[in-house]
Amino acid sequence: MPAKHSLNLSTPQGAVLSPFLWNTFLDTLLDTLSLKHTEATLIAWADNVLILLPFSTIKDDPLFDNILDICTIINEWSQANKATISAKKSHLVCFYRDKNPPNISLTSPLGYFEMELSLTFLGIEFDSQLLFASQLTSTAKNIKSLLFSLKYAARTALKIPSGAFITMFIGAVIPKVLYGITCWSHALNSTPNFTVISQALRLAATIATRTSVTTPSSILFPLAGLPPPKLLLDKEIALRSLTIFSQLSQSASYQLLTSSTPPATKIRNSLLQHNILLADVLGIHSNQLPAPTIPPDCKYFKVFMHFDNFKSVKPQDFVFFSDGSKTPLGTGSGVACFHGSDILQGNYSNPVTLQSFTLPISSPIYQAEATGALESTLIAASLITNPSPPSGFHTYLDNQAVLHSIHKALYSQHPTISHIGSFLHNTQVPFAFHWIPGHKGLQGNVIADLLANHGSSGLGKARPIPHSKDSLKSLLRQSLKQIWSSNWTRNLHKASPLTKLLFPSLNKVLSLADKASKYSLVLKLCAGQFPTNSYLFSIKQSPTPYCSHCPSKIDNIDHLLFHCPSYDHLRTDLIGTFSPPDGSPLTLSHIIHGKGDLKILNLFLIHVWKTIHSH
Ligand SMILES: [Zn+2]
Numbered sequence: 107m108p109a110k111h112s113l114n115l116s117t118p119q120g121a122v123l124s125p126f127l128w129n130t131f132l133d134t135l136l137d138t139l140s141l142k143h144t145e146a147t148l149i150a151w152a153d154n155v156l157i158l159l160p161f162s163t164i165k166d167d168p169l170f171d172n173i174l175d176i177c178t179i180i181n182e183w184s185q186a187n188k189a190t191i192s193a194k195k196s197h198l199v200c201f202y203r204d205k206n207p208p209n210i211s212l213t214s215p216l217g218y219f220e221m222e223l224s225l226t227f228l229g230i231e232f233d234s235q236l237l238f239a240s241q242l243t244s245t246a247k248n249i250k251s252l253l254f255s256l257k258y259a260a261r262t263a264l265k266i267p268s269g270a271f272i273t274m275f276i277g278a279v280i281p282k283v284l285y286g287i288t289c290w291s292h293a294l295n296s297t298p299n300f301t302v303i304s305q306a307l308r309l310a311a312t313i314a315t316r317t318s319v320t321t322p323s324s325i326l327f328p329l330a331g332l333p334p335p336k337l338l339l340d341k342e343i344a345l346r347s348l349t350i351f352s353q354l355s356q357s358a359s360y361q362l363l364t365s366s367t368p369p370a371t372k373i374r375n376s377l378l379q380h381n382i383l384l385a386d387v388l389g390i391h392s393n394q395l396p397a398p399t400i401p402p403d404c405k406y407f408k409v410f411m412h413f414d415n416f417k418s419v420k421p422q423d424f425v426f427f428s429d430g431s432k433t434p435l436g437t438g439s440g441v442a443c444f445h446g447s448d449i450l451q452g453n454y455s456n457p458v459t460l461q462s463f464t465l466p467i468s469s470p471i472y473q474a475e476a477t478g479a480l481e482s483t484l485i486a487a488s489l490i491t492n493p494s495p496p497s498g499f500h501t502y503l504d505n506q507a508v509l510h511s512i513h514k515a516l517y518s519q520h521p522t523i524s525h526i527g528s529f530l531h532n533t534q535v536p537f538a539f540h541w542i543p544g545h546k547g548l549q550g551n552v553i554a555d556l557l558a559n560h561g562s563s564g565l566g567k568a569r570p571i572p573h574s575k576d577s578l579k580s581l582l583r584q585s586l587k588q589i590w591s592s593n594w595t596r597n598l599h600k601a602s603p604l605t606k607l608l609f610p611s612l613n614k615v616l617s618l619a620d621k622a623s624k625y626s627l628v629l630k631l632c633a634g635q636f637p638t639n640s641y642l643f644s645i646k647q648s649p650t651p652y653c654s655h656c657p658s659k660i661d662n663i664d665h666l667l668f669h670c671p672s673y674d675h676l677r678t679d680l681i682g683t684f685s686p687p688d689g690s691p692l693t694l695s696h697i698i699h700g701k702g703d704l705k706i707l708n709l710f711l712i713h714v715w716k717t718i719h720s721h
Contacts, residue, residue: 135183143176156227163208170210173198177214193217199225200234207234230286238290242299248283249306257313272314272330272619280307284342288350291343291376292368304335316626317633320645324597325605328612329629331619333590341586343376345579352390352575360388380585382578389521390575407530408538409513411506418538421447422497424458424489426482427542427550429503430474431558437465438561439478439569442553443485446500454549459485462557462566469571475505476522477569478558479512479539483529490535498536504544504551512539521574587612604663608632618704625704627711631663636711637718638662666714676713 118124132155136148139157149156157176161169184191198219200207211220224233224240231241256279260266266274294300311330312319327334333341351359362370363384377387410418419425423446431438443458463481465474482501489496503509511518515527530537542551560566573581594612598605609615609632618625618632630636639661642648653661655672666673 131187131189134187135180138179138183139176142179143172145172146176151228154227170212173210173219174212174214177216177219181215191216193219197222197225199223199232201232201236202234205235228286230289232289238293239299241286241290242293242302245283246302246306249280249303250309252279252283253306253310253313272310272332275310275314276332280310280338281342281345284339285346287339287342288346288373289369291339292372294339295368295372300335300339303339307332307335307338315629315633317630318635321633321635324601325615325632325634328594328609328615329619329632331616333586334593337586337590337593340376340379341582343373344380344382344582347373347377348382348387348390348575348578348582351387356388360384363387379589380582382582386573386578389573390578406533406536408536409509410538410540411509412540413542414540416449416500418540419446419449419500420497421445421450424486424496424499425449425550426485426499426501427503427554428475428478428482428501429544429551429554429558430471430476430478430505431555431562432469432471432474433559433562436467436562436564437469437471437474438558438563438566439463439465439474439481440554440557440559440561440566441478441481441485442550442557443482444550446498449550452549454553457553458489460553460557461485462561463569464561464564464566465569466571472505472507473522473571474558474562475503475508476511476520476526477571478554479503479508480522480526480529481569483526483537486533486535486537487529490533496535498538500538500540502540502542502550503554504542506541509539509541522571602634605632621704625708627715628704628708631707631711634663636663636666637715638666667710672717673710673714676710 132150135155136150139146139148143159145159147158149158159169159172159176161167180191183189193216196216196219198210198212199222200210202208207221209221211218213219224231226232231238231244233240253275256275257271260271260274294303308323308326311326311332312321314330314332315321315326317326317329321329323334332338351363354362363374364370374384377383416425425444425446427442427444429440431440440463441459441461443460444454445456445458448454448456461481463477465477469477479501482499486499489499508523511520511523512526515523515530518524518527542548544551545555557566591612594609594615598610601609608628609618618628627636635641637647639648639653640651641662643651651660651662653659653665653670655670656665659665659669661670
């Protein structure tokens with residue numbers, strides 16, 4: 107759609123020119139600051155610059171002077187660039203573990219600064235002690251207010267049904283509100299903080315299911331299709347941290363993930379809960395290696411697309427043959443390693459090592475070939491540590507596509523190939539990959555082929571394939587569903603007989619959650635809020651818990667569904683239309699799990715509802 111927008115100052119958001127101008131504009135400031143203040147960490151984002159200065163209260167710390175000098179530099183830069191710095195929009199916050207942070211105030215060329223107790227940066231409120239209590243409160247408030255305004259808009263203006271509304275709420279709104287959760291996730295370890303968020307989520311579930319606030323959480327959340335708060339928050343923490351780690355370097359991720367700080371511990375636990383290990387997270391980095399620094403003429407690493415008949419092999423080298431195999435039974439890789447001197451003499455009877463690997467059955471042949479090549483580099487790495495290091499390595503393989511990828515390994519998006527790249531990047535021993543004609547009876551290739559077949563028949567060492575960020579995310583979602591589902595089954599013995607009958611598995615509850623608006627009375631029944639006299643009596647809305655038709659019987663759900671004679675005709679009518687095909691007597695379980703699913707039950711309840719309200 108063509109659109110016009112007139113612009114007088116600056117550049118529009120998203121324009122190609124904007125980041126370029128921003129860089130040239132801000133670079134001088136950032137350069138000067140980082141040169142003169144090596145102790146400072148600078149973070150520049152849109153029109154914000156965050157300057158972090160470490161300080162100590164024990165030593166004679168030059169903090170005060172440093173702040174003053176930084177203000178002077180910024181002031182000079184702003185005058186030179188006609189950029190106005192507003193002292194009102196600049197903040198000075200001291201992050202300090204103790205309850206009483208040192209009090210600093212100063213008059214600088216930028217204006218007068220008094221120390222503040224918190225800083226809102228990128229929508230997250232960092233309090234001076236990093237307890238994040240107010241961040242959590244405002245997050246909970248946001249969830250609530252967004253919930254109400256969206257609910258209103260969804261119902262009145264957009265005519266979105268309740269079921270679809272909660273799907274949108276969980277899928278789009280919650281992640282948005284929780285986007286900074288990795289920063290403050292550890293604050294959730296304290297009960298009051300967790301309660302604040304979990305109450306807001308409970309409210310969401312209550313609104314979605316249109317049940318009363320007294321519905322027990324164990325049934326309320328599944329009925330809304332919402333995972334219990336602890337699981338939901340853990341999932342969000344894990345999902346978000348995967349995104350962050352995939353954008354950091356491997357070493358930065360390693361540092362972050364192994365540090366003992368409370369946020370790192372929390373993130374680690376959230377990932378662990380879903381069986382995602384440190385190695386998996388570091389594995390995704392192979393996708394995002396830094397720009398290649400290997401010069402194109404790097405003497406340590408070469409790829410040859412033709413067969414050289416071992417002409418470049420020297421006696422002190424090691425020679426590998428690798429291959430991949432895929433059969434209907436499985437996928438495998440093989441590597442054979444020989445001394446260069448043996449290969450030069452055509453002697454294949456004295457291998458250094460022969461190895462077979464079994465890959466997941468679904469792995470493509472390319473993966474199998476690439477894994478073979480990767481394993482050759484891993485064996486090479488173990489040989490480098492020998493007392494007399496080898497003069498060079500050669501890997502011979504018959505797959506041109508893999509060779510092409512290895513040639514550009516450092517640019518590769520493929521985890522296995524870029525893993526090879528990171529090895530080659532670091533090796534100090536010459537490493538050459540060569541093509542070898544496949545299935546031409548060349549002995550090294552034949553041996554590698556046999557080893558790969560051994561692997562594809564399931565007899566090799568298991569080699570799980572490194573995950574990409576997206577595959578880890580989908581594993582995480584699967585794991586969430588599993589944990590949630592087994593929690594449901596484990597706690598089922600505590601549930602009411604009706605819940606047990608209706609929802610033997612979590613999937614049954616979730617399928618009702620999907621059709622919540624269609625079966626609203628079943629939902630009320632499950633939440634224990636169907637207006638039987640015993641329920642109404644419990645909330646002081648009825649003078650008696652007894653049935654209005656059968657004075658000696660308590661009017662509860664069991665009585666209403668199965669026994670009360672005043673609904674006999676209704677039962678016969680409805681059951682008559684849904685008799686089991688084999689002529690066996692009909693039970694409630696038939697009604698619920700049979701052909702009519704929850705439809706019959708809902709119809710029954712509608713009639714009862716009408717009867718109750720006609721009195
Ligand atoms: Zn009755």
